[in-house]
Amino acid sequence: MMKIKFNTLLVALISFFTLVSCHDDLNQTPIDPDSTTEEDVFANASQAKGALAKLYASLALTGQQGPAGQPDISGIDEGFSQFSRMLFNLNELTTDQAIVGWGDPGLPDLHGLSWSSGNDFTEAMYYRLAQEVSFTNSFISNAELLADEEVNQFIAEARFLRAFAYYNLMDLYGNVPLTTEISTELPQQASREEIFNFVEEELLEIEDQLADSGANEYGRVDRVAAWALLSRLYLNAESFIGTPRYNDAVTYSEKVINSSYSINTTDANGNGSAYDELFLADNNTNGAQKEFIFTLNFDGIQSQTFGGTTFLVHAAVGGTMNPAEFGINGGWAGNRTTKSFVNKFVKTNAELNASIGPVSDWGIIGNSTPNGWADPDTDMYEASPNVFKIFTELTEGELKFRKNDDWSVSFGGENGNLIPDGDNIIVETTGRVVITLNLNNNTYTIQSIYESLPDARAMFYTDGQTLEINDVSTFEDGFAVTKFRNIDSNGNPGSDSTGDFVDTDLPVIRLAEIYLNYAEATLRGGGGNASRAVNLINELRERAYGNNSANITSGDLDLQFVLDERSRELYWEGLRRTDLIRYEQFTTNQYLWPFKGGVKDGVSAPTYRRLFPIPNDLLTINPNLTQNDGY
The missing domain is CATH 2.60.40.3620 (Immunoglobulin-like)
Known part of the structure; x- marks a missing residue:
């Protein structure tokens, strides 16, 4: 097995800021790698803003050249190593919501809950998040030398991105090193509780330093993003550190719900539902953007990657599906879903x-x-x-x-x-x-x-596909998912005329999740209003059904209903594994799905699978680190 190497964990600042931002929404001029110096990068607020763009781009892109070439991480296919593609692999492919037919070493083990301590994909995600920490640390330390009010906001955004990276490191790996400065010294391993406290403190400190609700440029975070990540953090507190924080989850969910963000109800393509607009190529302008609190921005020409939504669209197309209907030149015939997820939508x-x-x-x-x-x-x-x-x-x-x-x-x-x-x-x-x-x-x-299910969120392709999965490697085994498309609201394909790369932005946090956070935290004793929780969920269901025919009452609202509703609303958006762990359904036999544990009808898995292993390379290099139990 090839070993994954993080090429830029301890790079000099000059290497960091010669990486060109491809986020055209931030309207930045690329930095010339032949002329840039550290002093140039932080000469003024305008230059610092260009460096800030790289912090956002490093979660969307994979290297210094484009879709391939000069990768940040070596030892794994560059497209495989992109952040949201790794998030899909670790938080969706390990669950009932996704299964893949590709046989790349280590990939089938994810759905089978049988990965080893040297799995390429679990290692790649660790290094990808470590890179974001390294980049944000470097940015913060240098930007703090500029006495500029605008730069203070940039620093707050960088601190949010660092907190987001640490939230994911804590969720996926548990105890990890906590570093806030670039250093060549080997870091100590922090406990999960220490990481939790750091993320919480950072978000609380920066909330008033970030832009007002909806006041920042599209693609950049404002204070609502800090509240939303706190909502997510507090909802999972009992799972992460054993201490319930449901009151806080309700409090910060309410802050988000009462902000300027709103659920998209604009049926821009006139198909009877405003849900699919969230995942179309023009979701930055078709009305969906008012629901997006934190996004990864993609452009088929300006920010090309084989991860991101390019992966989500291409990998889900195969069999008798027509790639042109998805705005692409061909499918990769990989990802499908299981009957356990399909049945979340099916009534008698x-x-x-x-x-x-x-x-x-x-x-x-x-x-x-x-x-x-x-x-x-x-x-x-x-x-x-x-x-x-x-x-x-x-x-x-x-x-x-x-x-x-x-x-x-x-x-x-x-x-x-x-x-x-x-x-x-x-x-x-x-x-x-x-x-x-x-x-x-x-x-x-x-x-x-x-x-043709009445719930418009049930976006499946079944022609030539079977509900039952007998052969994981066969694309036609399992229903295909049509949620993400490189087609805009007028039916036009994305900007890349070759059909290779996709324009669709990816919501990392959107308001619908916070509605569901509020409902769950309320049911778990968080002090919220049960009637409001019902109304919030009905708002999502009315969008999904086009009317109030599927509205629920307080008698319908229980924790299992909320979990199932989260699945219906948020599938393939990188949250499922964390949700199942919180509900004690990820490794236990309380809930089985096809090929869970590598068995057709599903079996339980050891509880240590709730965390992924610390990369073996790091354990060799840094004696301060201890491997997670079971590995």
């Missing part, structure tokens, strides 16, 4: 039918339908004037539409077009389906239920 047919509308006088009949050719017909439900739907089971065979269980008014058809008293419709889609009869334009559709 009776429950789904009840959400449509009243029973109508139209029905289906035929040997593919539940009642066969015998009376009575299987009733459909009125969704809107002259539009009727039903969720049901179909087998191979034929069907027709009838009114009032009588052949005097009936429709057959083909290719989605209705024909009065026409030939029987050949059923090609079987299993659980949703059938729509539209008499406004004389058409019909028969779709797999999994592509």
Whole structure:
């Protein structure tokens, strides 16, 4: 196995600031590596702002050249080492929400909860976060020499990014070195509680030094980001350090909820839902941006990487999927999801039918339908004037539409077009389906239920895919996820005409998460208002369903419901492993999913898997460090 090396952990300042920022949203001029000196970088506030851009870019990009070449971390494919790609691998691929078909050494072990202490991916994430700490430490120490009020805000932003890096180090690895200055001395290992206290103190100290809510440039954090990260920190306090902080989680969630940020309700592409806009190529302008508290910004031309959303879009496309519909030139046929996650969206047919509308006088009949050719017909439900739907089971065979269980008014058809008293419709889609009869334009559709669930967050591709996974390496085993696209709200592909790189920004923290933090912390005794928690969740569900048909009451709200709602709302956004650990469902047999523990039906795993190992190279170099238990 190749050993991963962090090329810039202890680099000189000159090396740090010759890395060019590709975040065009920060509107910075690239620094010329042939002419830059340390004094130039921090000559004034304008130059310091250019250096600040690199701190943000180092979480989005992977090296000094572009998508590949001069990587920050060697010994692993450069695209693999990008921060949010690693976050997906460690916090999503290890759970029920994602599974990958690629066989790169160490990668299949993540979903199987069987990684070794020398796993390339767990090591790469450690070094990526260590790099961010190193960069922010260097920036802070040098920027503090400038007496400028604007620079003080830059320093606060750098401190936020350092706190964010340490939050993730604490979450993923537990006890790690705590350093706030660049030094060649070997650091001591801090306890998880010490890291927790550091992150908390930093965020509390900088909240008033950051820009007001919504007052900073898009892509840069303001004080709401500090409140949001505190909300996340306090929600996990009992899991991290054994001390409940749910009152604080409620307090800081309320600060965020009462800020200028708001849930996106703009259905910019007119498809009936405002949820998908959050993950389209123009999500920095289509209305979604008002929900984004902290994002990683990507541009198919200016900030190219094989990680980020380029990875999330390409890796999820394969099989019979059309890459052009996702704004890319081809799929990598890797990531899918498991039935355990799909079933988070699936209710019984009776429950789904009840959400449509009243029973109508139209029905289906035929040997593919539940009642066969015998009376009575299987009733459909009125969704809107002259539009009727039903969720049901179909087998191979034929069907027709009838009114009032009588052949005097009936429709057959083909290719989605209705024909009065026409030939029987050949059923090609079987299993659980949703059938729509539209008499406004004389058409019909028969779709797999999994592509037409009323919850618009259920974004699956099922054609040629199986719900059951028998062979992890086969892309067609498991439903594909269509959440992220390189298509804008007008249906146009992203800016990279080659279709290689993606424009879609990635929300790292968005307001919907904080709504759910508030609800969970309230249920765990945090002193919040239960009625408000219900209202917040219903706000998310009304966006997902397009109406209030799936709204909940206080009687529906319990901790398991919140966990499932977090899964439905936040999947593939880098939070699932942490959530499952908090609920004692990550390693235990309380909740099993396909191939958990490397077994098809799932098995429990040792509790030490809640943390990843400290990189072996560091243990060799630094005798002050102790490996996590179990490794």
